Structure formats: structure tokens, C-alpha cells
Amino acid sequence: MKRILSVSFVVLGALLVLALTGCDDLFLETETKTVDRLSTYSVVQGSVVNALAEGAATEYWKGSGNNTLADAVVRFYQKQATGLYSSTPAYTATVDSHGRFVQGKEWEDSDDPDKATLIMDRVTGGQYKIQGVKDGWSFVPMEVTVAGATLETPPMIAYENEDVYSLTILLEWQDESIDLDAYLTYYTGSGDTRGKVWHGNKDGTAQGLDIKLHRDVTVGTLAGIPRVETITVRDPENTPADWFSNDLPGERDDIPDDELRFYVNNFTRGNTSLTGEPGKKSASARVHLMLNQGGNEAGEHYGTWVLPWNTGEDTLQIFTLTPAFEGPDPKNEFEIFTQTRWVESELDDETPRTPIGIRSLSLSPHAVDRIR
Structure with a gap:
């Protein structure tokens, strides 16, 4: 009887091993499937901001009067194998009453086919152009790479449509411990002097x-x-052809009267840098330019500039705008010169000028010594 009982235990033990092995295989299969789903599909969310709202406004998605970015539609256009974005959005999301949008739902791991359909609301990994749409508003498009379980996008920037011919220049970054400042310089119309609009002087006339x-x-x-x-x-006056009077008598080559120059400056300094360098974190900033034709029509995206990385600058000139309103074939448009520009030191005319500029040119820690 003992012998029969022993054999029974052996057989029972073998069956238990097989059963546990089978369960383990099943568990591994389920886990692999879940990880694959999470790595392929993402929840994408972000905020929308009215670019003309006060910087301290907590309800930054609101405009004038009762106008608001709530109910704006956010469209996701996926990049194709051709390198171009699709003409039809792959996903759409709606901005809520708090200026937020979310595309996708939190994943509920289940083999239940009904629950598994939740994955269809999430965004497939890849590159997308995200564009907002709402009557009366202009939106700055942005590119994002979707990966991981959840992606928080940079803020989607918008502003109420302009009724006059105008330019809208936008500086955007993510790190809240860094304070960047936007500057625009212009010819004052007096001698060879140039003025600037910045946080110390918020209004100018040129x-x-x-x-x-x-x-x-x-x-x-x-x-x-x-x-x-x-x-x-x-x-x-909504008359772009009258913006500038070119070739004024006595104009210096380095003080052109027809240039608008846009700069970005890192006010914070310390252990931060506008573009980053070893031991100092970068602001990872971007600059967007929008051209508005007036008539309350949506503005045109003229371009986005991504600032350099690891070049050790705290101040950079990003671009110069020169109107192309004269000549044999005048057009109501701008010539845009992209420049990461270094400037000679501002000394008296009898003192030799020493270039100080971008680290790749002269190993100086700053790109310009003066914003002008």
C-alpha cells in the first residue's frame, strides 16, 4: 500500500509541475501582449494658450470678452512613408473648459474583446503634425513624436485673428525654472539709432x-x-507698402532702417544656458513666426526655429525680417533671414573691434554683446 501511495504522489507531483508550467507560459504570453500594446499606443494630452493673454493669467486659454479656446478641435496628421503629413487627420480631440485636450484613454488590461476596443482611442506611435482649429482664432502648428504610455505636448499656441496686417512672434519653452525674454529691435527714424521692445519697454513705434x-x-x-x-x-493703417522708407541718407551699413531683428535672451543665467553647455542645462526653446493678412482671417505659419543645443550661448539673434515691398515686382511679403548671429564689440570707432560671438566661431560664451 505504501508503494502504491508513493507512486500516486509522484504522478500527482508531475501533474502539478505540468500545470504550473502551463500557467507560467500563459502568464508570460499575456504580459508580452500587454507590453506590446502599451509601447505602440499612447495617450496624448496638452494645453492650449492664448498668446495675447497676460503672462500671469491663470485662465490663459481665454480671449477677449466671452471668447475662449474651449471647444477648439485639435487635429493629428500622421507622417507618411513619403515624409509628408497626411491630408486627413488620423485623430481629433476637443479642448475642454479648462484649456486642456486629451486623445486616448487609460489602458485597461483585459482579454475581453469589448474592453480591448478602448485601445482604438489611443494614438499610434510615430510623428505627427498637430493643428488647432476654431473660428476666429489662429493656431501655431507643431510637430511631436508620439511614444510611451503618455505624452504631454508643448503648449498649443493660438491668438484671436488680427484685423490689420501684422506679424506675431512667439517664444516658447518648457522649463519653468528658466526665464527667457523676447526682444525685437527696430530703426527709430532718427540718425543711426535703433529702439527695442522688451520686458523693460513693452511698446514701441517705428x-x-x-x-x-x-x-x-x-x-x-x-x-x-x-x-x-x-x-x-x-x-x-493696414498699408504694408508704407512700412519702411529704405535707403535713408547717411544710413550706416550696420544700422539698416528696414530691418526688424528678433533676439532671445536667458535672464536666469547661473546654472542655466539658453542653448546649453556641459554643466548647464539648456532652455530647449523654439520661436514661431506668424504672418497675418488682416481682415480677421486666420494667420499663416511662416516658420518655427528650434534653437541650437550645447553651443554655450545666453543671447542669440534668431532672424531678421526685411520687407520686400519695393523693386520692379513688389510683393506684400517679407524676406526672412535666419541667423544665429554674432556681433562685434561696441567700442568707439578708433578702438579695434574684437569679435565676440558664437562658440563655434570664436569660443566666446555669448553670441552677441548688445541687442540692437
Whole structure:
């Protein structure tokens, strides 16, 4: 009887081993499937910000009067194998009453086919152009790479459509511990002097143009408020051909009267850098330019500039704008010169000038010594 009982235990033990092995195989199969799903599909969410709202405004998605970005539609256009974005959005999301949008739902791991359909609301990994749409508003498009379980996008920037011919320049970054400042310089119309609009002087006038810093944020700005600064250049007469009078007598080569120059400066300094360097973190900033034709039509995206990385600058000139309104074939448009520009030191005319500029050119820690 003992012998029969022993054999029974052996057989029972073998069956238990097989059963446990089978369960283990089943568990591993389920886990692999779940990880694959999570790595392929993502929840994408973000905020929308009115670029003309005050920098300290906590309800930064609201405009004038009762106008708001709530109910705006956010469209996701996926990049194709051709390198071009699809003409039809792969996903759409709606901005809620708090200026937020979410595409996708939290994953509920289940083999139940009914629950598994939740994955269809999530965004497939890859590159996308995200574009907002709402009557009366202009939106800055942005590129994002979707990966991981959840992606928080940079803020989607918008502003109410302009009724006059104008430019909207937008500086955007993510790190709330860094304070960047936007500057726009212009010819004053007097001698060879140039003026500037910045946080210390938010309004300027240049040959009939109204220049204004609308939105300024600082390190003291509350957490969660998008780090976006905005400068507009408006023609109140809505006559772009009269913006500048070129070739004024006595004009110096380095003080052209027809240039608008846009700069970004890192106010914080310390252990931070505008573009980053070993031991100092980068602001990872971007600059967007929008051209508005007036008539309350949506603005045109002229371009986005991603600042250099690991070049050790705290101040950079990003681009120069020169109107192309004269000549044999005048057009109501701008010539845009992208420049990461270094400037000679500002000394008297009898003193030799020493170039100080971008580290790749002269190993100096700053790109310009003066914003002008």
C-alpha cells in the first residue's frame, strides 16, 4: 500500500509541475501582449494658450470678452512613408473648459474583446503634425513624436485673428525654472539709432508701426502656466507698402532702417544656458513666426526655429525680417533671414573691434554683446 501511495504522489507531483508550467507560459504570453500594446499606443494630452493673454493669467486659454479656446478641435496628421503629413487627420480631440485636450484613454488590461476596443482611442506611435482649429482664432502648428504610455505636448499656441496686417512672434519653452525674454529691435527714424521692445519697454513705434510685447513670463510666474512670450508688429493703417522708407541718407551699413531683428535672451543665467553647455542645462526653446493678412482671417505659419543645443550661448539673434515691398515686382511679403548671429564689440570707432560671438566661431560664451 505504501508503494502504491508513493507512486500516486509522484504522478500527482508531475501533474502539478505540468500545470504550473502551463500557467507560467500563459502568464508570460499575456504580459508580452500587454507590453506590446502599451509601447505602440499612447495617450496624448496638452494645453492650449492664448498668446495675447497676460503672462500671469491663470485662465490663459481665454480671449477677449466671452471668447475662449474651449471647444477648439485639435487635429493629428500622421507622417507618411513619403515624409509628408497626411491630408486627413488620423485623430481629433476637443479642448475642454479648462484649456486642456486629451486623445486616448487609460489602458485597461483585459482579454475581453469589448474592453480591448478602448485601445482604438489611443494614438499610434510615430510623428505627427498637430493643428488647432476654431473660428476666429489662429493656431501655431507643431510637430511631436508620439511614444510611451503618455505624452504631454508643448503648449498649443493660438491668438484671436488680427484685423490689420501684422506679424506675431512667439517664444516658447518648457522649463519653468528658466526665464527667457523676447526682444525685437527696430530703426527709430532718427540718425543711426535703433529702439527695442522688451520686458523693460513693452511698446514701441517705428515709422508708423506699432510694436508691442503682449505676454511676458518670469521665474515667478505660477507653475502650470505655459512659458510663452509674444511680440506683435502691427500696421494700424493696414498699408504694408508704407512700412519702411529704405535707403535713408547717411544710413550706416550696420544700422539698416528696414530691418526688424528678433533676439532671445536667458535672464536666469547661473546654472542655466539658453542653448546649453556641459554643466548647464539648456532652455530647449523654439520661436514661431506668424504672418497675418488682416481682415480677421486666420494667420499663416511662416516658420518655427528650434534653437541650437550645447553651443554655450545666453543671447542669440534668431532672424531678421526685411520687407520686400519695393523693386520692379513688389510683393506684400517679407524676406526672412535666419541667423544665429554674432556681433562685434561696441567700442568707439578708433578702438579695434574684437569679435565676440558664437562658440563655434570664436569660443566666446555669448553670441552677441548688445541687442540692437
